[in-house]
Amino acid sequence: DQQVKQNSPSLSVQEGRISILNCDYTNSMFDYFLWYKKYPAEGPTFLISISSIKDKNEDGRFTVFLNKSAKHLSLHIVPSQPGDSAVYFCATLYSGGGADGLTFGKGTHLIIQP
Amino acid sequence: DSGVTQTPKHLITATGQRVTLRCSPRSGDLSVYWYQQSLDQGLQFLIHYYNGEERAKGNILERFSAQQFPDLHSELNLSSLELGDSALYFCASSVEGGQQFFGPGTRLTVL
Numbered sequence: 001d002q003q004v005k006q007n008s009p010s011l012s013v014q015e016g017r018i019s020i021l022n023c024d025y026t027n028s029m030f031d032y033f034l035w036y037k038k039y040p041a042e043g044p045t046f047l048i049s050i051s052s053i054k055d056k057n058e059d060g061r062f063t064v065f066l067n068k069s070a071k072h073l074s075l076h077i078v079p080s081q082p083g084d085s086a087v088y089f090c091a092t093l094y095s096g097g098g099a100d101g102l103t104f105g106k107g108t109h110l111i112i113q114p
Numbered sequence: 115d116s117g118v119t120q121t122p123k124h125l126i127t128a129t130g131q132r133v134t135l136r137c138s139p140r141s142g143d144l145s146v147y148w149y150q151q152s153l154d155q156g157l158q159f160l161i162h163y164y165n166g167e168e169r170a171k172g173n174i175l176e177r178f179s180a181q182q183f184p185d186l187h188s189e190l191n192l193s194s195l196e197l198g199d200s201a202l203y204f205c206a207s208s209v210e211g212g213q214q215f216f217g218p219g220t221r222l223t224v225l
Contacts, residue, residue, distance in 0.1 A: 007214030036216075043116060043204050043216030045155070089157065100170045101147045101206075102214065 003027050004092050006105035014113050021108050023090030026071065030092040033066060035075045035100065038087045048075070049086075071107040077110075083113045117141065118207050118217035126223045132193040135220045139186055139207030144168075146188040147214060148180055152201040161187055195224045 005024045013019045021035075031052040036044035050057040050064045050073070057064050063076045077084055087109050091102040117140035127133055139146050148160040148171075159172035163182035174180075177195075182188040192199060200223050206214040 034213075041218070043118070043206075043218050045116070045216070047212050049213070053206040089155075101149065101162055101172055102157075103159065104149075106156035 001026075002106075003030075004090055004103050004105040006088075006090055006108050008108050009106070010109040012111045012113055013080050015082060016074065016079045019075075019080045019084065019110055019112070021075040021077075021088050021090075021110065023073050023075075023093050023105055024071060025073075027092070027094070027103075028071065029094045029096070030103070031095050032093040033063075033064070033073050034091045034093070035064060036089045036091060036104075038089060038107070044089055075114075080110075080112045082112050083114060085110060116215040116217065118205060118215050120203075120205055120217035120220050122220060123218070124221045124223075126225065127195060128171070128225055129195055129197060131195050131224075132191065133195065133222065135190040135192070135203050135222075137188045137205035137207075137217060139188070140215055141187075143207035143209055143215070144186065145208045146182055146186070147206045147208070148174075148184075148188070148190050148208065148215075149204045150201050151204060151219075152198075157204070160190070192222070197224050200224045 034049040035047040038044045066073045085109045089107045092104040119138045121136045144165040151157045160174040162170040181188045202219045206216045206220045208214045
């Protein structure tokens with residue numbers, strides 16, 4: 001059973017507009033959340049993260065929002081640029097879970113249209 | 115460039131064979147994680163080594179094993195390969211508990 005779900009396999013957004021990528025999780029023990037970006041033929045690259053003690057974290061054009069009660073997080077990219085076209089993975093971690101690796105969603109392919 | 119290197123980039127082999135994938139972590143990172151990305155399952159955590167010791171196991175099959183050597187590089191050994199083992203295999207490194215940096219991956223094709 002998938003613990004982290006990204007329900008939109010793909011998303012197309014016009015350049016300059018806002019991109020909103022969504023992620024839902026089921027395990028309430030997860031307390032650290034990350035977004036990774038992946039280009040073809042490359043490994044995932046860390047983008048931004050948020051701890052469960054916060055509900056928002058901002059880094060330049062990227063903002064992550066966390067709604068713990070809904071077990072939902074989202075990534076906002078404003079304004080969207082052509083170089084943002086990539087696959088975005090949501091990942092979660094339970095920091096008290098010892099040394100476990102990240103639990104990933106299946107990814108959303110973001111396409112920025114010129 | 116994340117600083118994590120993986121070899122080989124591509125590997126094509128036959129069912130029943132055994133292969134070894136290699137990962138060199140970023141300088142100073144003691145933790146190495148292995149992940150498998152298949153078309154239907156997404157990125158799945160396999161195993162974590164810290165400074166030569168196994169720390170955690172995820173969805174790793176018994177046919178798969180890993181080790182981390184004194185120079186901190188790690189190898190993932192896949193044996194009795196099946197068609198379903200075809201996937202991208204990533205390693206990631208970190209300082210303990212820190213952000214994970216991913217290598218470019220090894221694409222394994224089992225024919």
